[in-house]
Amino acid sequence: xxxxxxxxxxxxxxxxxxxxxxxxxxxxxxxxxxxxxxxxxxxxxxxxxxxxxxxxxxxxxxxxxxxxxxxxxxxxxxxxxxxxxxxxxxxxxxxxxxxxxxxxxxxxxxxxxxxxxxxxxxxxxxxxxxxxxxxxxxxxxxxxxxxxxxxxxxxxxxxxxxxxxxxxxxxxxxxxxxxxxxxxxxxxxxxxxxxxxxxxxxxxxxxxxxxxxxxxxxxxxxxxxxxxxxxxxxxxxxxxxxxxxxxxxxxxxxxxxxxxxxxxxxxxxxxxxxxxxxxxxxxxxxxxxxxxxxxxxxxxxxxxxxxxxxxxxxxxxxxx
Amino acid sequence: xxxxxxxxxxxxxxxxxxxxxxxxxxxxxxxxxxxxxxxxxxxxxxxxxxxxxxxxxxxxxxxxxxxxxxxxxxxxxxxxxxxxxxxxxxxxxxxxxxxxxxxxxxxxxxxxxxxxxxxxxxxxxxxxxxxxxxxxxxxxxxxxxxxxxxxxxxxxxxxxxxxxxxxxxxxxxxxxxxxxxxxxxxxxxxxxxxxxxxxxxxxxxxxxxxxxxxxxxxxxxxxxxxxxxxxxxxxxxxxxxxxxxxxxxxxxxxxxxxxxxxxxxxxxxxxxxxxxxxxxxxxxxxxxxxxxxxxxxxxxxxxxxxxxxxxxxxxxxxxxxxx
Numbered sequence: 001x002x003x004x005x006x007x008x009x010x011x012x013x014x015x016x017x018x019x020x021x022x023x024x025x026x027x028x029x030x031x032x033x034x035x036x037x038x039x040x041x042x043x044x045x046x047x048x049x050x051x052x053x054x055x056x057x058x059x060x061x062x063x064x065x066x067x068x069x070x071x072x073x074x075x076x077x078x079x080x081x082x083x084x085x086x087x088x089x090x091x092x093x094x095x096x097x098x099x100x101x102x103x104x105x106x107x108x109x110x111x112x113x114x115x116x117x118x119x120x121x122x123x124x125x126x127x128x129x130x131x132x133x134x135x136x137x138x139x140x141x142x143x144x145x146x147x148x149x150x151x152x153x154x155x156x157x158x159x160x161x162x163x164x165x166x167x168x169x170x171x172x173x174x175x176x177x178x179x180x181x182x183x184x185x186x187x188x189x190x191x192x193x194x195x196x197x198x199x200x201x202x203x204x205x206x207x208x209x210x211x212x213x214x215x216x217x218x219x220x221x222x223x224x225x226x227x228x229x230x231x232x233x234x235x236x237x238x239x240x241x242x243x244x245x246x247x248x249x250x251x252x253x254x255x256x257x258x259x260x261x262x263x264x265x266x267x268x269x270x271x272x273x274x275x276x277x278x279x280x281x282x283x284x285x286x287x288x289x290x291x292x293x294x295x296x297x298x299x300x301x302x303x304x305x306x307x308x309x310x311x312x313x314x315x316x317x318x319x320x
Numbered sequence: 321x322x323x324x325x326x327x328x329x330x331x332x333x334x335x336x337x338x339x340x341x342x343x344x345x346x347x348x349x350x351x352x353x354x355x356x357x358x359x360x361x362x363x364x365x366x367x368x369x370x371x372x373x374x375x376x377x378x379x380x381x382x383x384x385x386x387x388x389x390x391x392x393x394x395x396x397x398x399x400x401x402x403x404x405x406x407x408x409x410x411x412x413x414x415x416x417x418x419x420x421x422x423x424x425x426x427x428x429x430x431x432x433x434x435x436x437x438x439x440x441x442x443x444x445x446x447x448x449x450x451x452x453x454x455x456x457x458x459x460x461x462x463x464x465x466x467x468x469x470x471x472x473x474x475x476x477x478x479x480x481x482x483x484x485x486x487x488x489x490x491x492x493x494x495x496x497x498x499x500x501x502x503x504x505x506x507x508x509x510x511x512x513x514x515x516x517x518x519x520x521x522x523x524x525x526x527x528x529x530x531x532x533x534x535x536x537x538x539x540x541x542x543x544x545x546x547x548x549x550x551x552x553x554x555x556x557x558x559x560x561x562x563x564x565x566x567x568x569x570x571x572x573x574x575x576x577x578x579x580x581x582x583x584x585x586x587x588x589x590x591x592x593x594x595x596x597x598x599x600x601x602x603x604x605x606x607x608x609x610x611x612x613x614x615x616x617x618x619x620x621x622x623x624x625x626x627x628x629x630x631x632x633x634x635x636x637x638x639x640x641x642x643x
Contacts, residue, residue, distance in 0.1 A: 040510040151372070180371035180536060185580040185588060208511060211539075211582035238584055252515045254543040255584050256566060260522045265543075267519075268512035271480055 008064030036213030107142030
């Protein structure tokens with residue numbers, strides 16, 4: 001089991017109190033699994049990825065365990081985490097396009113980065129060039145400044161840098177959101193290739209675009225208001241989801257070939273609760289069409305079928 | 321592009337170009353929009369689809385007269401908008417308005433969000449009484465699906481992105497606009513709210529509003545529009561009736577786009593994508609020449625004219641029949 005997370009909680013400290021952005025996440029990601037993580041903005045998906053790699057104030061660790069390859073990851077300790085960052089856990093950040101130092105040539109920047117981890121640049125260079133070929137970048141980009149590259153090229157460059165140490169876990173945070181459809185497809189397929197070649201062991205692909213996940217992910221996990229809602233294999237989530245939120249979310253996506261005159265789609269009325277004082281019980285309760293008294297209690301995140309986890313009382317009732 | 325003559329054309333672009341000067345002293349030229357022609361009728365929704373840098377926002381801004389036109393004409397109800405000044409321009413803005421991508425930066429954060437309505441009143445309707453005006457604002461807010469009690473008298477940070485975006489549409493409605501330039505208005509919104517804004521546009525269209533829907537998302541474009549215009553590097557490559565373009569793309573670029581759209585009903589086919597960096601302008605060549613898999617190294621790919629391939633479906637490719 002590559003990644004095993006148990007009851008992980010991380011809150012943002014504000015003057016008014018704690019914002020419970022990640023409130024008890026328990027899940028696993030297998031070796032070689034590409035897990036898609038989806039949800040609306042503010043559902044805690046970026047908080048989850050930040051918690052695993054760079055937990056800095058105002059984000060505060062509350063409780064929970066993270067283990068990677070049977071080794072405990074001290075996410076609460078900035079210093080001890082240095083051992084893991086980049087080598088074991090790596091991230092392609094949301095704004096990868098602006099992630100490179102504009103004042104350094106890319107090759108120079110990489111050599112400084114490697115030196116800070118005690119790795120020799122000249123020894124890594126051969127592998128680096130092989131990786132550049134893999135993402136179809138010319139070798140001379142190493143002598144360029146980031147400004148000379150287009151958005152898609154920068155994205156691919158950051159992909160190469162982030163995965164240079166063959167991390168066990170790679171987190172890709174909304175990396176395709178700012179790209180054109182054609183570049184989006186190329187970048188997404190390259191990540192799959194990275195997995196297939198064993199450059200990264202497992203991958204968490206954070207996005208709000210579920211249709212991309214359908215193309216590349218093995219499993220999808222849906223979050224809502226800081227809680228896990230559902231996790232199952234990609235096909236089950238898209239075609240046979242159990243949680244009402246997942247179903248509403250997927251039915252609100254327009255697809256090519258759907259026209260409002262033929263099939264009018266509907267959104268989800270209401271908006272997510274404020275996480276400063278989240279409501280008790282199920283957090284989707286107020287927007288849920290099938291909510292009932294039981295929903296005043298908090299539903300646990302349980303496995304109802306093999307590999308299919310869901311947090312909904314209605315579902316448990318059916319299976320009881 | 322010739323359109324049917326039965327309905328009145330309200331907006332007509334004829335060979336419109338925009339050239340930006342770039343480089344340290346403005347020595348280099350960048351053709352952002354190159355001889356673009358299309359027209360829109362009353363109550364029609366057209367999608368302007370293109371990747372970043374294709375000039376789609378530039379076209380929107382030229383229609384709104386936010387930037388000047390370098391050559392060609394834009395006519396609104398038969399009138400050239402380039403010469404509008406003073407009162408005529410004000411009348412034009414009563415008819416034509418825009419809503420932009422980022423609702424958060426469209427507001428001044430130190431004022432309450434409904435200040436945008438007050439400005440409209442001061443500028444365009446100084447004669448209306450307060451009571452009458454308030455009723456008008458209330459009606460516009462109900463029209464866009466907002467509850468006035470919930471949203472009035474609030475600061476921008478107290479409202480959600482979807483609410484702010486609908487505020488801006490309500491503002492356009494207050495002016496009784498006939499034409500709306502919607503520049504990526506839902507790309508910043510969440511999946512659960514974006515469809516509501518789209519449905520709102522569809523609702524308004526029934527009342528005769530025409531919309532130029534600028535987007536890079538093909539599925540959203542298909543959902544709302546009856547006409548689509550595919551733009552690449554400032555040139556129209558394909559245009560016409562939405563279904564025809566999506567079901568039967570003729571231009572190699574459109575075909576590639578259709579194959580790359582992530583869909584929920586089928587997986588990506590293995591198509592080799594061209595990832596070459598954009599090359600410098602090739603003189604007198606088709607704009608898609610350096611990425612086109614069918615381009616032949618002969619004279620045939622020079623400056624293709626846009627032609628009608630089938631009824632209501634236009635394409636600018638030198639060999640659409642063969643590929």
